[in-house]
Amino acid sequence: MNYDEDKIDDCTLALLYLVTHERHEGMGARAWKGFDWDTLNRLHDKGYLSNPIGRAKSVGITEEGFLKAKELFERYFAKEEEKTIPLPKFTPAAKKRWGQVPVWARKEIVEAVWCTQCRIGVPLLLREGKMIGRSLVLRGTCKKCGREVARVIEPADE
Ligand SMILES: [Zn+2]
Incomplete structure (x- = not known):
């Protein structure tokens, strides 16, 4: 064979x-x-x-x-x-930084991201994370309207 x-x-x-x-x-x-x-x-x-x-x-x-x-x-x-929730694509550095954020804070972050379309904090369908400089940038879509949204996590020690 x-x-x-x-x-x-x-x-x-x-x-x-x-x-x-x-x-x-x-x-x-x-x-x-x-x-x-x-x-x-x-x-x-x-x-x-x-x-x-x-x-x-x-x-x-x-x-x-x-x-x-x-x-x-x-x-x-x-x-x-579990597969139907797309596994977010994180770079290793982003994964590490995200891992340093306490679980409760991570939940709060992805539950309320500003959407320019809905004009309120909306749940984020998280897709990817990467480091830009020392900040972690999360990208995904608004769970309400599907628009692209992003959230920047500042460095932890500032
Ligand atoms: Zn929206």
Whole structure:
């Protein structure tokens, strides 16, 4: 059978997320490596894994590999009701900054963003986040009218 190696690689990487057992923020992770050797070697060649050859039962996942694994895992295995809420696209720096905002404050922020069309604070359908300078910029659409809206989060230490 001919099969698409890139698809196998993506699914394997997604499953590696499930068997991650040591996560070092910003430094990658380690995962159990009971997968097809050729696939693990390809993922190593792609820069997602450290060299899988060796007697250890686990393999190192690079930071890039871990983030990709998480994204793929959510894409392939999240339940439908969670998939219908589009996963916001955040750059790693934006994700980090957003993670520093307390959950209650995050909720308040996305529940009331100024919409120039509705002329009130509206719930934001969050789509993406990125850093512009030291500020986090959230972009999405107004849940009432669908217009493009944005919210800037100032640096935390000012
Ligand atoms: Zn609106």
